[in-house]
Amino acid sequence: MSNFDAVTLAVIESGLIQVCNEMDLAFVRSAFSPVISEALDRSDGIYAATDGALIAQGELGLPVFVGTMQDSTAAVIARAKDVRDGDIYIVNDPYLGGTHLMDVRFVMPYFHGGRLFAWLANTGHWPDIGGMVPGGFSANATEVEQEGLRLPPVKLFKAGVMDEEILAIILSNIRIASQRIGDIKAQAAALKVGARRLDALIARYGAAMVEAAIAELRVRASQQMRACIATIPDGVYRGRAIVDSDGVVDQPLTIAMTITKAGETLSFDMTGTSPPCRGPMNSVIATTRSSIYLAIKHIFPEVPINAGTFEPLRIKDPKGTFLYAEYPRPVSGCAAEVSQRIAEAVFDALAPALPDRLFAAPAGTSGNLALGGNDPSRGRPYVMYVISGGGYGGSAALDGLTNGCSTIGISKTTPIEVFEQRYPVLFDEYALREGSGGAGRTRGGFGVRYKLKVREGAARASMVMDHGRVGPNGALGGAPGAVTTIAIERRSGVYRPLHRSKDQGIELEAGDTITVETPGGGGLGDAFARAPEAVMRDVSRGYYTVEEAARLFGVVLIGAPPAVDHEATRNLRRCQTSPRPHASTASA
Amino acid sequence: MAGTDGAIVGVDIGGTFTDLVMLEPGGRVRLAKVPTTPENRALGVLAALEAGEVSLDGAQSICHGTTATTNAIIERKIAQVGLITTQGFRDVLELGRRTRPEPYGLIGSFEPLIAREHRLEVPERMAADGAVLVPLDEAAVRAAALALKNAGCEALVIHFLHAYRNPAHERRAAEIAQSAWPEAYITMGHEITSEFREYERGVAASVNAAVQPLLDRYVGRLQSALEAKGFKRDLLIMQGNGGSIAAKAVVRRAVNTVMSGPASGVMAAAAIARALRLSRVITYDMGGTSTDVGLIDHGVPAVSTELELEYAMPVHVPMVDVHSIGAGGGSIARVDRAGILRVGPESAGAVPGPIAYGRGGTRPTITDANLVLGRLDPKRLLAITIAPDPASIARTMEQAIGKTLGLDGVGTAAAIVRIANDRMAAAIRLITLARGHDPRDFALIAFGGAGPLHACALARELSIPRVVIPARPGLTNALGCAIADLRHDFVINLNAPLAKLSDADIRRALDEQIAAGRAAIAHDAIATEAIEFRFSADMQFEGQTHILTVALDSNALDSSGLKAAFLAAYRERFTVELEGIGINLVALKTAAIGRRAAPPLLSLAAGERAPSLDGARIETRAVWFEGGFRDTPVYDRTRLPDGSRFTGPAIIQQLDCTSVIEPGAVAVLDALGNLMVEVQP
Numbered sequence A: 001m002s003n004f005d006a007v008t009l010a011v012i013e014s015g016l017i018q019v020c021n022e023m024d025l026a027f028v029r030s031a032f033s034p035v036i037s038e039a040l041d042r043s044d045g046i047y048a049a050t051d052g053a054l055i056a057q058g059e060l061g062l063p064v065f066v067g068t069m070q071d072s073t074a075a076v077i078a079r080a081k082d083v084r085d086g087d088i089y090i091v092n093d094p095y096l097g098g099t100h101l102m103d104v105r106f107v108m109p110y111f112h113g114g115r116l117f118a119w120l121a122n123t124g125h126w127p128d129i130g131g132m133v134p135g136g137f138s139a140n141a142t143e144v145e146q147e148g149l150r151l152p153p154v155k156l157f158k159a160g161v162m163d164e165e166i167l168a169i170i171l172s173n174i175r176i177a178s179q180r181i182g183d184i185k186a187q188a189a190a191l192k193v194g195a196r197r198l199d200a201l202i203a204r205y206g207a208a209m210v211e212a213a214i215a216e217l218r219v220r221a222s223q224q225m226r227a228c229i230a231t232i233p234d235g236v237y238r239g240r241a242i243v244d245s246d247g248v249v250d251q252p253l254t255i256a257m258t259i260t261k262a263g264e265t266l267s268f269d270m271t272g273t274s275p276p277c278r279g280p281m282n283s284v285i286a287t288t289r290s291s292i293y294l295a296i297k298h299i300f301p302e303v304p305i306n307a308g309t310f311e312p313l314r315i316k317d318p319k320g321t322f323l324y325a326e327y328p329r330p331v332s333g334c335a336a337e338v339s340q341r342i343a344e345a346v347f348d349a350l351a352p353a354l355p356d357r358l359f360a361a362p363a364g365t366s367g368n369l370a371l372g373g374n375d376p377s378r379g380r381p382y383v384m385y386v387i388s389g390g391g392y393g394g395s396a397a398l399d400g401l402t403n404g405c406s407t408i409g410i411s412k413t414t415p416i417e418v419f420e421q422r423y424p425v426l427f428d429e430y431a432l433r434e435g436s437g438g439a440g441r442t443r444g445g446f447g448v449r450y451k452l453k454v455r456e457g458a459a460r461a462s463m464v465m466d467h468g469r470v471g472p473n474g475a476l477g478g479a480p481g482a483v484t485t486i487a488i489e490r491r492s493g494v495y496r497p498l499h500r501s502k503d504q505g506i507e508l509e510a511g512d513t514i515t516v517e518t519p520g521g522g523g524l525g526d527a528f529a530r531a532p533e534a535v536m537r538d539v540s541r542g543y544y545t546v547e548e549a550a551r552l553f554g555v556v557l558i559g560a561p562p563a564v565d566h567e568a569t570r571n572l573r574r575c576q577t578s579p580r581p582h583a584s585t586a587s588a
Numbered sequence B: 001m002a003g004t005d006g007a008i009v010g011v012d013i014g015g016t017f018t019d020l021v022m023l024e025p026g027g028r029v030r031l032a033k034v035p036t037t038p039e040n041r042a043l044g045v046l047a048a049l050e051a052g053e054v055s056l057d058g059a060q061s062i063c064h065g066t067t068a069t070t071n072a073i074i075e076r077k078i079a080q081v082g083l084i085t086t087q088g089f090r091d092v093l094e095l096g097r098r099t100r101p102e103p104y105g106l107i108g109s110f111e112p113l114i115a116r117e118h119r120l121e122v123p124e125r126m127a128a129d130g131a132v133l134v135p136l137d138e139a140a141v142r143a144a145a146l147a148l149k150n151a152g153c154e155a156l157v158i159h160f161l162h163a164y165r166n167p168a169h170e171r172r173a174a175e176i177a178q179s180a181w182p183e184a185y186i187t188m189g190h191e192i193t194s195e196f197r198e199y200e201r202g203v204a205a206s207v208n209a210a211v212q213p214l215l216d217r218y219v220g221r222l223q224s225a226l227e228a229k230g231f232k233r234d235l236l237i238m239q240g241n242g243g244s245i246a247a248k249a250v251v252r253r254a255v256n257t258v259m260s261g262p263a264s265g266v267m268a269a270a271a272i273a274r275a276l277r278l279s280r281v282i283t284y285d286m287g288g289t290s291t292d293v294g295l296i297d298h299g300v301p302a303v304s305t306e307l308e309l310e311y312a313m314p315v316h317v318p319m320v321d322v323h324s325i326g327a328g329g330g331s332i333a334r335v336d337r338a339g340i341l342r343v344g345p346e347s348a349g350a351v352p353g354p355i356a357y358g359r360g361g362t363r364p365t366i367t368d369a370n371l372v373l374g375r376l377d378p379k380r381l382l383a384i385t386i387a388p389d390p391a392s393i394a395r396t397m398e399q400a401i402g403k404t405l406g407l408d409g410v411g412t413a414a415a416i417v418r419i420a421n422d423r424m425a426a427a428i429r430l431i432t433l434a435r436g437h438d439p440r441d442f443a444l445i446a447f448g449g450a451g452p453l454h455a456c457a458l459a460r461e462l463s464i465p466r467v468v469i470p471a472r473p474g475l476t477n478a479l480g481c482a483i484a485d486l487r488h489d490f491v492i493n494l495n496a497p498l499a500k501l502s503d504a505d506i507r508r509a510l511d512e513q514i515a516a517g518r519a520a521i522a523h524d525a526i527a528t529e530a531i532e533f534r535f536s537a538d539m540q541f542e543g544q545t546h547i548l549t550v551a552l553d554s555n556a557l558d559s560s561g562l563k564a565a566f567l568a569a570y571r572e573r574f575t576v577e578l579e580g581i582g583i584n585l586v587a588l589k590t591a592a593i594g595r596r597a598a599p600p601l602l603s604l605a606a607g608e609r610a611p612s613l614d615g616a617r618i619e620t621r622a623v624w625f626e627g628g629f630r631d632t633p634v635y636d637r638t639r640l641p642d643g644s645r646f647t648g649p650a651i652i653q654q655l656d657c658t659s660v661i662e663p664g665a666v667a668v669l670d671a672l673g674n675l676m677v678e679v680q681p
Helices: A006-030 A068-079 A164-171 A177-205 A207-229 A285-299 A334-350 A416-422 A532-540 A546-553 A566-575 B041-051 B068-074 B138-150 B168-180 B198-228 B247-257 B260-275 B366-372 B390-405 B409-431 B451-462 B473-483 B503-524 B559-574
Strands: A042-048 A054-057 A088-091 A103-112 A115-125 A154-158 A235-243 A253-262 A265-269 A313-315 A368-375 A380-386 A425-432 A448-454 A459-464 A485-490 A493-495 A502-508 A513-517 B007-013 B017-023 B029-035 B059-066 B081-086 B119-122 B132-134 B155-159 B185-188 B234-238 B244-246 B280-286 B291-297 B322-325 B331-335 B341-347 B443-447 B466-469 B486-497 B530-541 B548-552 B583-595 B617-625 B628-636 B645-647 B650-654 B657-661 B666-669 B675-678
Touching: A006 A042, A006 A054, A006 A115, A006 A177, A006 A207, A006 B409, A006 B559, A042 A068, A042 A177, A054 A068, A068 A088, A068 A103, A068 A115, A068 A285, A103 A177, A115 A177, A154 A164, A154 A177, A164 A177, A177 A207, A207 A265, A235 A334, A253 A334, A285 A313, A285 A334, A368 A448, A368 A513, A380 A416, A416 A425, A485 A502, A532 A546, B007 B041, B007 B260, B007 B473, B017 B041, B017 B473, B029 B041, B029 B473, B041 B198, B059 B198, B059 B260, B059 B473, B068 B198, B068 B247, B068 B260, B081 B138, B081 B198, B119 B138, B138 B168, B155 B168, B155 B198, B168 B185, B185 B198, B198 B234, B198 B247, B234 B247, B234 B260, B244 B247, B244 B503, B247 B503, B260 B280, B260 B291, B260 B322, B260 B443, B260 B473, B280 B409, B280 B451, B291 B409, B322 B409, B331 B366, B331 B390, B331 B409, B341 B409, B366 B390, B366 B409, B390 B409, B409 B451, B409 B617, B443 B451, B443 B473, B451 B466, B451 B657, B451 B675, B473 B657, B486 B503, B503 B530, B503 B559, B503 B583, B530 B559, B548 B559, B559 B583, B617 B650, B657 B675
Parallel strands: A265 A313, B007 B059, B059 B234, B081 B119, B081 B155, B155 B185, B280 B443, B443 B466, B628 B650
Antiparallel strands: A042 A054, A042 A115, A088 A103, A088 A154, A103 A115, A235 A253, A253 A265, A368 A380, A368 A459, A425 A448, A448 A513, A459 A502, A485 A493, A485 A513, B007 B017, B017 B029, B234 B244, B244 B486, B280 B291, B291 B322, B331 B341, B466 B675, B486 B583, B530 B548, B530 B583, B617 B628, B645 B666, B650 B657, B666 B675
16 A cells, blocks of 8 residues: 555545536536436446556446446547547447437546646446437347447537537437537536636645545555455356347347366356347357456445446456347347346356355346327327336345336336327326245345336337346245346237337237336345245235245235244245245246 | 514424424524423424413414434335325336446346235326326226225325426316325325426325325424423424424425535525625535535525435425535444545444444444544533543554554544544535536535534635634524514426417416415415515427526526527536537426525524633633644633634634634634634635
C-alpha cells in the first residue's frame, strides 16, 4: 500500500464518481427515449487518455456496459485523428467494443491545459436504429446488416458544432427520427455536464494530484478484488448455462464455463461452448467479457469499478464459439439475453465455492416483447415494447426476490395504465406467477404472468426472450425455477412460438391475446430442509399448493388455514428425498 | 406557571429526544428537551410541557411533529390492511416495477404493506379514458369487505385501475364496504394521489391505510391527555409538505405525516432565512443517524412529489424535498479491504451508541472523533452520566483504524471527520450543482444536534461563503412545528399537450383547486391571518417521460406563461434548447397556505448576557484543526453579549448543541441570536 494521503484519495474517488453520476442524471432526465429515461438503459464514464481504461463509472449505469465502454473508447482512440476540444465521436459498431447496434456511444475528448487528460463517454440505447424490425430485436436476422445502421467512430460534433450531414444520414436510416434529435442533444449535453464537473475537481486538487489518485485507485481496486478472490478456495469450478436457440435454428446453445482459482487470480475458459450461430444470439467479445465482469461484481458488489477491478480476471478469448462473434454475425440478442446466460454460468460454477455469498440463478431474461400495428382510433402506427422481470435465486439467508429486474439491467417496467393510455391494448392480468420459484432450503423468487389483449386494429408481435427450454439453475441441491412460456390465443386457436421464447411477425387481430409467464429464480439447498413454517406461510399466501408443499418441500399441511402436521412431515422427509428438477422442462 | 395567553407551542418527537419550543406574544420563549417515550409518545409530550413550565390555559395552539408514522412503515409495525382491487391485479403491490435494492448484488427482499392473503379481487374494469368496460360487481365487494373484516383487518384500501380518470367504481365500492363494515378505515386509491401509475398510487394509498389506525389512536390519546390538562384550543399536526393540518383532519390523510420530521426543520430554516432576508439557503440538519439537506430558493423550500421512503416504497404526495444520507453522530468508521477509510451509513444507534456513551459501543463513530479532537466537551454530552476519556477513545481508534492507515489516534479522528464532511458535501453538491445551482450563491443554515460541529468545514469545502447557526440549533425542528402554516396540496393530472388546452381550461382547473383549498382551511377551523396560494406545473416535452416541476407566477397562469416558465427552467437545468418540440402539461398543482400569526423569533437565545466576550468564556482547551491542536476559547452561547464578534478558532457550547468556528472564520452574533459566520474559502 502506497503512502498516498488516504483522505484526499477518498475525496477524489468520490469526486470522480460524482462526475459520472451527474452525467447519468442529466442524460436520464432530459432524454426522450423511454428506454433511456425510464428503463435507464445507458451509462456514463471517464476513460484514460491513452488506452481508454476505465477510470470511473456512474453508480446507476446499466451494469452490462461496465466493461464494454472501455473497449469502445479504446477503439475510438485507435482510429481518432486530429482530436480537438469540442469533438464528440459517435459509434455503435458491435465488433469495435460494442454490444448490439441499438447501444450508441458518444465519446468526447476532455482537455485540461491544452492536453488530452481523459475521455468522457456514454452509451444510450436508442429505441430504433433501422434494420428489418422496429426496435432492432430481430429474432431471425442472419447478418448484421439486417439489424440496422452500423456506425464506425465518426465525429458527430466537430469542435463543438454538430455535423448536419452525418446527422442527416443517421436520421434517414432510423424510425421515428423526429424524436431522436432531442436524445442526441441530451446525450451530448450529459458529457458537457461531466466536463464542467471534472473542471471543478481538477481546479480544486490540481491535475497532477487527480492523475496520481486515478493511478492509485486502480491499484487499490485491483488489490481489493484480489482480496475477494482470495476468499475462494483454490480449485477448478465448472458451470453451464443454456440459451434456448438462436432464433433461426431450433437447437440449444451451450455455455461451458471453467473457472480456475489459483492464488489471487481467476481464469475463465469457455472451451466446450457451442460454435457461432446463424441467428442473432452471438455475443461480441466486449460483451462476453463485460458479462463476466458484471457477474463478479454481483458477487462482490463492494469492490469499486475501475480498470483495476478486473485485472485479476483472466479471460481466454473464446474463439470459435458463439461468444466471440465476428463480422457479419448478427448480435442483437447478446446484450439482453446471452450476457445473462454467461453471468449464470459464472454463478453456477462458483456457487459451491462460496456457498455463503452466492445465490441460485436469477430469472435472467429481459422478456423483450414488441407489439406493432396501426391504432385505428388515433389513426397512426405504433410500436410498444414490454419488458418483464422474474424471480431471483435463493441465497444463504434469504428467499429470492420476486419480479426482480434483469441481471444486466436496472430498468423498471412501464406501468399498465401507461400502456393502456398510449396504445390500443388492454391487460387482462398482471400477476405473480405462483409455483414458479425453484424449491430449495431458500426458494427462488416468483416470476410474473401477464395477459395482453389487442383492443383495436391488427398488430404483429415479436419477442426475444429466453429460459423457455431450461429454467434458471438451482444451486447446492435446489431446484431450478420455472421456464418461460408464451401462449398466443387467436380465433384460429392457441399458438406457441416455434422457438419457445423467440418469434417474429406473429399476426394478431383485435381480441387476440398474448400470455407470457416469466421464470422464477432457482432454489438454493435441499428443499426438504426448508423450515416447515416458511412452507406453511408460502402456502397461505398462495405461492404453492398444499400438494406442492408435500411433493416439493416434504411438508404436510392440514386444515384451513393450513397448519403443519409435524409428525407426518417428519415421516415424509425421512422416507423421501426432495425431487429435482421440478420445473425444468419446457411445457411447450 | 406563567400566563401565556395567545402563545404557540411546537413539539417535535425525535428518536431520542422530545423537544418543545413555546413562543409567547411578548417575545418570551420557553424551551424543553426530554427523553422520548416510545411506548406512549404522548407521555413525552406531557413531560416536555411540564419541563418547559408551560401552562396550557392560555396557549393558542400546539403543533406537533412526529416520526411515528415514518418509523412504523420502516419497521413494519403497522395496522393489518386489506385490499380490494380490479380482477387480475391483486399482485401489483407485490410485483412493483421490476427492481432490485442495489444495482449490484442479486440478494434482497421486499415485503409489501398488504399481505397477499389480504388482497382480494372483484370484477370491474375501467378503460384508460374512463369508460366502463366491466361494471362493478357490488355483491363481490360486499363479500370481500366482510372476508377482510373477518380476517382481522383494521383498514381497507380500494384501488382500481384507471380510477384517477374515473373514480366512480372506487367511490361506490367504498360506500358498500363502509356499510358492510362500518368501523373500517377506508382509503380509496384515487383520493391520495391522482397519479396514473398503478403501483405508485397503490403504495401511497397502502401507506395511508397502514398508519391511519395508529395515528388516529395516537392523536386521540394526545388530545385527551391535553384536554385533561385544560387545553381546549387548536391542536395541529405537522405534515411532510412542511405545513400543518388540524389534528381532526389529519387522520383521513395520514400519509401526509410521513417524512414530516425533516420538513419541520426546513420550514424553521426558511423562517430564519426570511427574517435574515436571505433568499437562497441550503439547509443542513445533522442528527444522530442521518443528515438531511434541502434547498430554499427565493424563500420557498422545494416540494417534490417523487420521493421514495425506502426501497420500492414511493410515496408520491407532496413532501419537502430533502436528501438524506446515513451520516450522523453515530455513524461508524471502518477501513475497507482496499485500505480506504469509510464512514457510515452503518450507525451505532442509541444502543450501544458511540464508544463515548459507555454503553458497550466499541466501534469509532463521528461523535467519538469529535471528542478526540477536543471539539466536544466530554463532561457535557447529553444523556450521558459518566464522562468518557478522550485519550482512551483515541487509543481504540488507533487500534481499530489508525494502524492500517498509518495514523495515530488523533490523525484517525481527523480523517474520520474529513471523510464524513466529504460525504455530506457530496449530498449538498447533489442538490445544488447537480441541479444547476452554484453553492457560492447560497448560505448554509446548520442545525440538528451535530450540524454546527461540521458546518464551517463543509462551507469551506463547498465554497459557501456564509454559515448561519440559529439560536437553538438542537430545537430547530420543534421551532418549525411551532411556526408552521396550515397547508393543503392539490394536484390535478391533465396529461395533455399544452397547445390543446385553452387558457380557460387552465384557469378552471386552478379555480377548482383554490375553492378546495379554501374549504379545507375552513374545515381545519384554526385561526389564520390570510390564505395564500402557490401554483406550479409538471411539464415535459412531448415524448419524454420525466417531468420538470416549474413554479408559476400567479400573474402568468395561462398557456403562454406556462410555456415560458417551462422553457426557462429547462434551459437552466439541462443546458439544452429544444425549440419546436411540443410541450405536455402533465399536472397542475396548487398549495393552499393558511398563514398563522407569525410570532417574533426574538429571544430564542434568552439568557443572562455577559458584559463582555471574555465574560462568556467557559475555558480554553486544546482543539484540533488542520495542522494540529490549538488553544481555543470555549464560549457559553447563552452568555455571549449581543453583537459579539470574534475570529475562529472558537468553540461555542449550549445545552442542545456545540458549534465549531474554524480558524480564520469570523462569527458575529446578530440581533435575533443567530451566529453569522463568514467563511474564507
